Amino acid sequence: MAAWNAKTINERAEAAFQARKAMQPYIERALQYAMPWRHPRAKSGAIFEGLFDSSGLTGAHKFPGRVQMDVTPPSQRWYQLEAGPLVGEEHRERVNRQLDLATTVSHRILDASGFHKASKESYADLGIGTGALLALEGDDNEIMRWHAVPPWQLGIEEGPSGRIDNVYWKRTYPAWQLPRLWKEARWPEAIARKVREESRDPVMMLQASYYDVEIAAWRYAVVCCESGGSGEIVAEFINRTNPWNVFRWWTTPDSPWGVGPLMLTLPDIMTANKAVEMILKAAAYALAPPLMVAHDGVVNPDTLRVAPHSLIRVARTGGPMGSSIMPLEMNGRVDLAQLALTDVRQSIAQHTLSRQLPPESASVRSPTEIVERMRDFAFDTGSAFGSLNYEFVPNVVARVLDIADRKKIPGMDFEELKIDQLVLQVKITGPLARSQSLADVESVAHYLEILNAFLGREGMMAVANVEELHRLQSLLGAPNWINRPAADREKMLQALGEAAASGAPMPEGDPAGQPSLQLVA
Incomplete structure (x- = not known):
């Protein structure tokens, strides 16, 4: 068009x-x-x-x-x-x-x-x-x-x-x-x-x-x-x-x-607002209830002044016909309103992702309860954050790469860095995505522990492809330069195997005893 x-x-x-x-x-x-x-x-x-x-x-x-x-x-x-x-x-x-x-x-x-x-x-x-x-x-x-x-x-x-x-x-x-x-x-x-x-x-x-x-x-x-x-x-x-x-x-x-x-959660927010309004009105009536004034020709409601130490002229203060001025009794169950308010506030906190763990001064919570809360949070937010990862994060990254190329920043060629999720992809490594990756790492570690317990170290290495464990680096969110290049890893693994076969001491990565970091430009 x-x-x-x-x-x-x-x-x-x-x-x-x-x-x-x-x-x-x-x-x-x-x-x-x-x-x-x-x-x-x-x-x-x-x-x-x-x-x-x-x-x-x-x-x-x-x-x-x-x-x-x-x-x-x-x-x-x-x-x-x-x-x-x-x-x-x-x-x-x-x-x-x-x-x-x-x-x-x-x-x-x-x-x-x-x-x-x-x-x-x-x-x-x-x-x-x-x-x-x-x-x-x-x-x-x-x-x-x-x-x-x-x-x-x-x-x-x-x-x-x-x-x-x-x-x-x-x-x-x-x-x-x-x-x-x-x-x-x-x-x-x-x-x-x-x-x-x-x-x-x-x-x-x-x-x-x-x-x-x-x-x-x-x-x-x-x-x-x-x-x-x-x-x-x-x-x-x-x-x-x-x-x-x-x-x-x-x-x-x-x-x-x-x-x-x-x-x-707007219905809950409106309900909580109305409940607090009713509680405040009930408290106001309890502190200063309306007064009932007898129509006896003595008390004039238009000139009546209720204040500390004030004198009010009345016809009677008791007797068979009762007092000339009496407070109106207000019957209300404020505790029921408080109960409903607690429920809707918990619902609001859950929907707006503002529900927190119990404070340290509260009663002791079991680890199972804490884990279940974390699972509920992941379940409640999974689909929404998946939508953000689909239509928000890749667009932000693509826009940054586009403008960086316009500004002629070295190494930021937009045509080479065009994101299509097939040849070049954006991997989400934020805290929420990393929690799922950590679960995958935990599963791998648990599997290796089971193999080691049943088969021993040699059996574990025979069954598991331990040479590929360097791939856990991306799941943990570590930068790519932390791993040695593939050729260097093969040389090190070969040297370790030869040393183990001959009974010689294992080769060290650095003469000073500290691991060397090879930074990749």
Whole structure:
């Protein structure tokens, strides 16, 4: 297909905005109880009115931190570029060593580009259901710029593969910011005059990113909507990778929008809020109950003043007809409300991944209980994190490699590092993925222990392929340079075998008695 004109972009964007309206009420209700300061109609100074319980606020605060530490932990290696399944075994180790440089450089780019701050902000939106990150090429001072964009400001369209291919973002910018955002833009005369004057007047802009099948690339068009009609395209860029990374927590086949844990647990959040409100009302009535005043012509409710040490003129204080003023008895079971509140708070904590282990001062918990909690967490988050690993992490890495190639960084050739998961793959090595890998390592170690116990060391080495145990390095998340090259390993194993056969002492790796590390450039 050819490049879209301004009219087509506006029509597609308007259709995407209309589709968003079906999801907008649910998004706003979740924001009202979880992040009220981000509600589109939040009033200044009154955002917490009607909120009595902080369970939703706490879940919204802890959820992005938990996702970040499990998927993209700062200053850690949470992915590894490796040879894919189509690469032969004789070439795999050499290719992996060569890819170590690209892995290290791309991690450093992410750490220095503000990715972790922007990604954590988008994880907060992911709690509602959908997160959105915009990755753009930076200037000479920074390689990349990351922007976390509220998804309820976007219009999105799914492609044939189920991923988000087309994204539309409409918002205003002060006129003085426009030349800094798009240096190559050709502005209409009215807008150009505001730019020259460095005016602070808002200018409505529509940014559209869409996939062009003919060139197999993403077009990024910037439309100025102040020109009347459909506006005017003032700048257009072509990207080999999608500048937008829109990812969902859980999706259904009939909608491109995701559903997150804060939206799924919204009934519990609203129930907890109402329960606390009722408990507070019951406590208020218990401390200051309403007064019943007898209609005896003596006590005037309009002039009655109830205060410490005050004197109240009454007709009687007791007797057959009772006191002139009596408190109204309020019957309520606050303990039942507390019981329901505890249950819903536990459900909220479980859904928002904020359930913690018992404190040290609590009663002793058995190891079985701790293990079961960890299994429940893995079961609850398995499918969601699998979706993140499919449509989030590979796109982030591909975008970094693309921009690094544009910046002419040595060793970062995008054509050679094109990720297809067949020849070149992205292996997830974050804490959550590493826990599964550690389980595989534990199974291997347990199997070797059983062989050694039944067959002895010689029998174990005869049955198990111990020469391939160096592959455990990737499961443990260690860098590729930690293993010796294949030729060196064969020489060392041969020397060890000859030494064992002749009864000579085993050869040492270094004359000084310390293991030598061979760093691979």
